[in-house]
Amino acid sequence: MSATTLPGLRQRTASAPVVRRRRLGPGKPIRFGAAIGPVLLLVIWSIGSATGWIDQRVLSAPWTVVTTAGDLIADGRLQSNLWTSAQRALIGLAFGIVLGVVLALISGLSRLGEAVLDGPIQIKRAIPSLALLPLLILWLGIGESMKIVTILLGVFVPIYIHTHNGLRTIDSRYVELAQTVGLSQWEFIRRVVLPGALPGFLLGLRFAVTGAWLSLVVVEQINSTSGIGYMMELARTYGQTDIIIVGLVVYGILGLLSDAVVRLIQRRALSWRRTLAS
Amino acid sequence: MATNVGLVTVQVRDLVRRYDDRAVLDGVDLDIEPGEFVALLGKSGSGKSTLLRALAGLDHDVEGSGELAVPENVSVVFQDSRLLPWARVHENVMLGLSGADERGRQSLEEVGLAGREKAWPNELSGGEQQRVALARSLVREPELLLADEPFGALDALTRLKMHVLLRKLCAAHQPAVLLVTHDVDEAIVLADRVIVLDAGRIVAEETITLPAPRSAADPGFAAVRSRLLDALGVSV
Ligand SMILES: Nc1ncnc2c1ncn2[C@@H]1O[C@H](COP(=O)(O)OP(=O)(O)O)[C@@H](O)[C@H]1O
Numbered sequence: 402m403s404a405t406t407l408p409g410l411r412q413r414t415a416s417a418p419v420v421r422r423r424r425l426g427p428g429k430p431i432r433f434g435a436a437i438g439p440v441l442l443l444v445i446w447s448i449g450s451a452t453g454w455i456d457q458r459v460l461s462a463p464w465t466v467v468t469t470a471g472d473l474i475a476d477g478r479l480q481s482n483l484w485t486s487a488q489r490a491l492i493g494l495a496f497g498i499v500l501g502v503v504l505a506l507i508s509g510l511s512r513l514g515e516a517v518l519d520g521p522i523q524i525k526r527a528i529p530s531l532a533l534l535p536l537l538i539l540w541l542g543i544g545e546s547m548k549i550v551t552i553l554l555g556v557f558v559p560i561y562i563h564t565h566n567g568l569r570t571i572d573s574r575y576v577e578l579a580q581t582v583g584l585s586q587w588e589f590i591r592r593v594v595l596p597g598a599l600p601g602f603l604l605g606l607r608f609a610v611t612g613a614w615l616s617l618v619v620v621e622q623i624n625s626t627s628g629i630g631y632m633m634e635l636a637r638t639y640g641q642t643d644i645i646i647v648g649l650v651v652y653g654i655l656g657l658l659s660d661a662v663v664r665l666i667q668r669r670a671l672s673w674r675r676t677l678a679s
Numbered sequence: 680m681a682t683n684v685g686l687v688t689v690q691v692r693d694l695v696r697r698y699d700d701r702a703v704l705d706g707v708d709l710d711i712e713p714g715e716f717v718a719l720l721g722k723s724g725s726g727k728s729t730l731l732r733a734l735a736g737l738d739h740d741v742e743g744s745g746e747l748a749v750p751e752n753v754s755v756v757f758q759d760s761r762l763l764p765w766a767r768v769h770e771n772v773m774l775g776l777s778g779a780d781e782r783g784r785q786s787l788e789e790v791g792l793a794g795r796e797k798a799w800p801n802e803l804s805g806g807e808q809q810r811v812a813l814a815r816s817l818v819r820e821p822e823l824l825l826a827d828e829p830f831g832a833l834d835a836l837t838r839l840k841m842h843v844l845l846r847k848l849c850a851a852h853q854p855a856v857l858l859v860t861h862d863v864d865e866a867i868v869l870a871d872r873v874i875v876l877d878a879g880r881i882v883a884e885e886t887i888t889l890p891a892p893r894s895a896a897d898p899g900f901a902a903v904r905s906r907l908l909d910a911l912g913v914s915v
């Protein structure tokens with residue numbers, strides 16, 4: 402079939418069967434590609450530790466970290482510190498979420514509320530929560546309330562911003578619909594406002610969770626007597642890099658887990674967004 | 680304000696609505712009898728939606744004058760189905776109504792969507808969404824149904840099916856209807872009476888007496904259509 406009288410075609414069949422367009426995207430994803438970087442780091446770390454190229458005082462060997470984690474779990478220190486930290490984060494998160502949602506509702510549903518609340522919160526937003534620490538320590542001391550309030554302050558701002566934005570951008574056509582079917586104020590809030598603002602709220606929640614962990618790390622290293630951050634701070638004074646690494650790994654796992662939980666909630670709560678096409 | 684509504688469902692007298700000192704409705708008079716189907720034709724920008732919104736009580740901030748009497752129980756169908764995307768079909772139909780879930784189910788059955796109660800609006804086609812919107816309007820048993828180009832976004836075939844459905848529903852529920860459309864044939868097929876709005880005034884009115892399955896092939900149909908097109912300023 403290739404031996405035809407069309408030389409141009411024949412030549413093409415021989416050398417370049419199909420004209421391929423140059424690929425512009427990065428190409429097919431590599432299997433387990435996301436694991437390559439971390440594994441490589443782990444390998445370098447192991448080799449460095451084994452050959453003595455990495456000083457144990459600067460960075461403990463991976464196997465030391467693993468056995469230290471085992472010891473910490475065996476004597477219960479890791480669990481009790483983790484529990485304290487988780488409690489702080491959850492309490493701060495819970496109060497921050499409630500505060501953020503309530504303020505967003507007040508400011509989103511009434512012009513007066515917006516006039517009063519939105520300005521101060523935008524100003525608060527411009528100041529990093531952690532910059533308020535000196536004041537909070539003066540006002541609240543160095544106890545639990547200071548820690549929880551600091552976390553709360555880092556949480557309520559993203560919740561407020563995104564929920565408020567969600568409220569403000571609810572399609573006015575739905576407001577009109579609510580009028581024509583004669584919804585009461587409360588039904589309007591329940592049927593239209595809250596579900597309409599939910600995507601915004603959940604976006605805010607993802608930022609809030611990240612913010613909660615960040616604040617937690619900082620407050621736990623200030624005059625704490627318990628918590629993961631305290632455990633790490635104590636380890637620092639004794640130069641125990643293995644314990645510090647265990648703490649870092651725990652923080653990392655907590656961050657990843659909580660983000661996964663929020664994304665799961667997002668998928669469940671916004672299942673109506675899935676369409677025929679997807 | 681509410682004048683004595685005896686035999687009419689809707690009574691509009693000398694209705695004026697202004698946007699930025701420009702009269703968009705300029706002295707409209709209109710009566711609609713109980714159960715009467717009125718189609719409102721007009722060029723784009725002639726004030727059709729403005730009139731409909733006035734009747735629906737949706738023009739709070741619009742300046743104007745005139746007398747307006749409409750019944751308590753009015754339903755509106757918009758050009759977009761305006762279903763709440765986060766509420767299932769059934770909840771959309773029953774929005775703002777308490778209890779009696781059975782009514783919602785029946786209403787969906789009436790528009791040919793039995794068994795789709797639990798679907799999300801996003802899972803329905805455009806025509807199906809608009810049928811849900813019809814169910815939502817009619818489950819309230821309105822005395823007046825206002826519809827602003829309800830089939831304007833649908834394809835021609837779906838639109839024909841919707842005409843049949845709407846006729847059937849109106850026969851069953853007997854609301855007075857004001858249907859805004861820019862489709863002359865649609866107006867003639869569906870309505871008892873067609874009025875033409877131009878620059879905020881009613882400039883023509885046709886009572887349609889053609890026999891029931893109305894067809895564009897009917898010579899009477901063609902005559903009405905050419906008169907209406909004339910009133911719309913379209914020469915054929
Ligand atoms: N909210 C508004 N603000 C200013 N002008 C408007 C508004 N709504 C409608 N108009 C004007 O009123 C006129 C009639 O509009 P409308 O009733 O929507 O026309 P139709 O529905 O017949 O196409 C148009 O010229 C439009 O620009």
Ligand SMILES: [Mg+2]
Nearest residue numbers: 727728729827
């Ligand atoms: Mg219009």
